[in-house]
Amino acid sequence: MEQLAEQIDPGSTVLLTVECQQGVVGPGSALPELAREARSSGALHNVARLVAAAHEAGVQVLHAVAERRPDGRGANRNARLFRAAGRLPVQQHSGTTAVRVAEPIEVADEDLVVRRLHGLSPIAGTDVDALLRNLGCRTLVVTGVSANVAIPNAVFDAVNLGYTAVVPSDAIAGVPADYTPAMIRNTLALVATVATTDDVLGCWLGGRSRTRG
Numbered sequence: 001m002e003q004l005a006e007q008i009d010p011g012s013t014v015l016l017t018v019e020c021q022q023g024v025v026g027p028g029s030a031l032p033e034l035a036r037e038a039r040s041s042g043a044l045h046n047v048a049r050l051v052a053a054a055h056e057a058g059v060q061v062l063h064a065v066a067e068r069r070p071d072g073r074g075a076n077r078n079a080r081l082f083r084a085a086g087r088l089p090v091q092q093h094s095g096t097t098a099v100r101v102a103e104p105i106e107v108a109d110e111d112l113v114v115r116r117l118h119g120l121s122p123i124a125g126t127d128v129d130a131l132l133r134n135l136g137c138r139t140l141v142v143t144g145v146s147a148n149v150a151i152p153n154a155v156f157d158a159v160n161l162g163y164t165a166v167v168p169s170d171a172i173a174g175v176p177a178d179y180t181p182a183m184i185r186n187t188l189a190l191v192a193t194v195a196t197t198d199d200v201l202g203c204w205l206g207g208r209s210r211t212r213g
Contacts (some may be wrong), residue, residue, distance in 0.1 A: 004195055005203040007139050007164055008059075014137045015054045015061045017047055018122050018144030018154055020105055023090050023098025024066075025145060030090035030098070033175050038145055041180075043173035046197040047143045048104040050171055057204035060135050061111040064122030066150070067092045067099040074117045081120075081149070121153035129161055139164040141200065142192070147174025147183050155192050165192035168200055 007013075022028065025044055029035035038044045054061050068075045070093050076082045085092075092098050099115070101107050116126045123129060132140065140158045142151060142165055151172050158165045167188050174180045184194055 001199065001202070004166070004193065004199060007193060008141060008166055008200060008203055009139075010057045010059045010204060012136055012138040013059050013141060014132055014135060014139075015050055015059055015141045016122065016128075016143065016154065017051065017061070017063045017101070017105065018142065018150050019064065019066050019146070020044065020047055020102055020144045021065050021092070021098065022100050022102045023092045023096075024102075026098075026102040028090060028098075030085070030088040030092065034146055034173065037175050037177055038173040041170075041173050041177065043143075043145075043171055044102070045104065046168065046171040048106070049197055050141070050143055050168065050200060051105050053201050053204050055106075055108050055110075059141075059204060060137070061108065062128065062131065063101050063105075063107065063111060063113045064126070064128065064144075064150075064154075065099050065101070065113060065115045066122075067094045067115050068117055069094055076118050120149055121157050122150060123154055123157035123161070132163065137163065139166060141166045141168065143168060143171040145173050147172050147180040152183065152187060155188055159191050166200070167192045167194050168197045169194050171197050 025035045025038045119125050140163045142154050155165045
């Protein structure tokens, strides 16, 4: 616990939420199976708890949102996932409710929102790395969906860029339900510190919190 507390010191840590948007995890999701799992597992609720604690402890929050232009310009078409997404009844179009951060997560004025129009990763090819470096970030706490694609992408990218990655295992979700713990155990645990939401909350709220300078 002491090692985790050092890793996620509020002054050098950023909390990243990945694709926690209405069109992905909300009631009108384009991916209803994933949305159900994110909610029934408690993962989305735990993301909201972590965001609230980060606000209280002075930890910077960054929301990574995936979207596309209505005309699809600039979007990938080089994988089955992208082609399938283009046929879904709910589209993650820029400016629509589908790309708003979903309840019960609260977005504060000081939060950063980074939107991407292409690719699989919330970090590669986006402004995230530059923002993290400007914020003095050393540790990235990765939460959200999905454990199938975007979460491992974010963790690998963070580690490759020199950040320490922390994954609250009960604040990420994927499908099927039994895939997420297997992926954490066999993949993410090799490159990231795996904790629980309560572990992180204990570090941020159990002691002295500090606002980022």
